[in-house]
Amino acid sequence: MVPVDFEYVEIARAESPRGELVLRERRTPHGPTALELRANGVFVMDTVETTTERELANRALSLVEQPRRVLIGGLGLGFTMHEVLADPRVERCAVVELEQALVDWMRDGTVPHGPALLADDRATLIVADVAMALEEAEPAAYDLVLLDVDNGPGYLVHDTNAALYERPALQTARRALRAGGALVVWSADRAPALGAAMEAVFGGCEAVAFEVDLQGRSEHYWLYVSRVPSAS
Ligand SMILES: C[S@@+](CC[C@H](N)C(=O)[O-])C[C@H]1O[C@@H](n2cnc3c(N)ncnc32)[C@H](O)[C@@H]1O
Structure with missing residues (x-):
């Protein structure tokens, strides 16, 4: 499999009683740029596969x-x-x-x-x-x-x-x-x-x-x- 180069750019970050919430862009040279939502370091979802x-x-x-x-x-x-x-x-x-x-x-x-x-x-x-x-x-x-x-x-x-x-x-x-x-x-x-x-x-x-x-x-x-x- 060809390795995929991702670049992550943080868009927003917040703290709540449950921990950290992060919204970031996932950029790749050959695919669509995605928005990604993570809670406490766990991937929650993105805007590519919906x-x-x-x-x-x-x-x-x-x-x-x-x-x-x-x-x-x-x-x-x-x-x-x-x-x-x-x-x-x-x-x-x-x-x-x-x-x-x-x-x-x-x-x-x-x-x-x-x-x-x-x-x-x-x-x-x-x-x-x-x-x-x-x-x-x-x-x-x-x-x-x-x-x-x-x-x-x-x-x-x-x-x-x-x-x-x-x-x-x-x-x-x-x-x-x-x-x-x-x-x-x-x-x-x-x-x-x-x-x-x-x-x-x-x-x-x-x-x-x-x-x-x-x-x-x-x-x-x-x-x-x-x-x-x-x-x-
Ligand atoms: C996988 S996402 C939902 C995706 C959504 N169906 C969409 O189309 O974008 C899960 C969401 O549920 C929220 N969440 C987690 N536990 C919850 C709870 N007990 N009550 C309400 N929201 C919760 C998370 O903060 C997150 O925004």
């Missing part, structure tokens, strides 16, 4: 006839949010993000596509832990709940997120969904324990694999999909 962040939204939106109210856990660089807002059926999109700095970088244009995205008045950004936002949600508040806060249950960005993939938190997510609604969870790897927990809470779970190209390396990312049965 098919599954977008598929997280599109798969979920295809499942319900009227996806009026959507909750997204994890802003990241806003690709899931962008797809949700591209759907005219969506009336409200609440995005819950742990890191204030990331929200600021989206608002002030440090992330170049941020201001246009946040100009949509159907969008609300909430700086909080999504587990808490789900606890505080009214029953049946949402048609869709989309979770992409880690590199999956097997590769947590924050250890405290582990509980999010277990039955009590999934039960809370189910309570926040209306009958016929859906929960979709992104994962960088096969996550059988998550699939089993979603199956137990929702009565079913589909695991869908997507082939992705990671800088010339073929891998699979996964979506775990559960539906709340429709009211009869």
Whole structure:
């Protein structure tokens, strides 16, 4: 394999109680320049391979006839949010993000596509832990709940997120969904324990694999999909 020369240029850096958040450009002579988000030295995402962040939204939106109210856990660089807002059926999109700095970088244009995205008045950004936002949600508040806060249950960005993939938190997510609604969870790897927990809470779970190209390396990312049965 030909070695690839990357040059990294830091764009922004912030400290939070959870550690360091860094936004940097990854430049290569022969490929596109990417924006990269890292938390505590862990790669969170970039702007090159975003098919599954977008598929997280599109798969979920295809499942319900009227996806009026959507909750997204994890802003990241806003690709899931962008797809949700591209759907005219969506009336409200609440995005819950742990890191204030990331929200600021989206608002002030440090992330170049941020201001246009946040100009949509159907969008609300909430700086909080999504587990808490789900606890505080009214029953049946949402048609869709989309979770992409880690590199999956097997590769947590924050250890405290582990509980999010277990039955009590999934039960809370189910309570926040209306009958016929859906929960979709992104994962960088096969996550059988998550699939089993979603199956137990929702009565079913589909695991869908997507082939992705990671800088010339073929891998699979996964979506775990559960539906709340429709009211009869
Ligand atoms: C992989 S990124 C999300 C990518 C996003 N789907 C996109 O399209 O750009 C994960 C995001 O979740 C945030 N996050 C991590 N734990 C969280 C939590 N418990 N509640 C809310 N946000 C969280 C991280 O700060 C990061 O911005």
